[in-house]
Amino acid sequence: MDPPAGCRIVTLAAGLVLASILACLAGLLVKPTAMFFTEGDFSVGSVLLFVVYVVIMCAVLYAVGALARVYLRMGRTRTWLRGTVLVERRIVLRRKIDLSTARVELRQTITAGDVTLILVAIDQRSGRSLELTVVDGAMILPGSELTALARAIVGVPSLGARAGDDHANAMIVAGRLSELTAVADERP
Secondary structure (H helix, E strand, O other), rough: OOHHHHHHHHHHHHHHHHHHHHHHHHHHHHHHHHHHHOOOOHHHHHHHHHHHHHHHHHHHHHHHHHHHHHHHOOOOOOOOOOOOEEEEEOOOEEEEEEEOOEEEEEEEEEEEEEEEEEEEEEEEOOOEEEEEEEEOOOOOOOOHHHHHHHHHHHHHHHHOOOHHHHHHHHHHHHHHEEEEEEHHHHHO
């Protein structure tokens, strides 16, 4: 179950504050390091004091960074399928597009040999779109999710939600997702 939007906003604000503190702490580490190497005082006491300072600051940076990551992860975008409706939760709002009536397409990009396949759903009434990454390099959605997406795109044929080219394109996208199901099921 998702936390309420107000809770996500508060945790996002806390994460941003912690990220700002993290940046300030990094500055407190960089400036003394530069001064240490430019002043040239490399006595045993100075070096030992500097090493202790760096170790303490690194531990504090790690702790604050870990807390910031936890808070910021709560506000991230999530996408899921509810029936035939693709839902995207952002920090504050949710966007929904019914895949059985939306114009759908698969966009493929290849970067350094890694294939990325993105399902793009465009609401025909509002023109809003949602994107869902189906394949990202070696990562692929599970077969059950690909099957659910294909079924949602095909929708209920008796309702005649799509006509002509839109229907043919939807059938091609659903077929491609079904083909990917076999690939996903083969992977451990």
